Amino acid sequence: MTADLSPLRLLLVTLAGWVNRHQPEVIEYLVEENRVLREQLKGRRVRLTDDQRRFSRMMADAQDVD
Numbered sequence: 001m002t003a004d005l006s007p008l009r010l011l012l013v014t015l016a017g018w019v020n021r022h023q024p025e026v027i028e029y030l031v032e033e034n035r036v037l038r039e040q041l042k043g044r045r046v047r048l049t050d051d052q053r054r055f056s057r058m059m060a061d062a063q064d065v066d
Helices: 007-041 050-063
Strands: none
Touching: none
16 A cells, blocks of 8 residues: 555644644643632532523533433
C-alpha cells in the first residue's frame, strides 16, 4: 500500500491531530468550571426548567448515561 497523502487526506489527518491535542485542554477547562460552579452553589439544589430537564435527559440518553 502506498503512502498517498492527497490534500484532503492531509487536511483530515492534520485536523484529527489538532482535535486530539486540543480536547484534553477543553476537558480540563470544563472540569475546573464545574468545580467552581459547584463551589458557588454550596450544596444548594439546582433548579431546572422543564426544557432544561428534557435537554439534559436527551444528552444523557445520547451518551448512554443512567
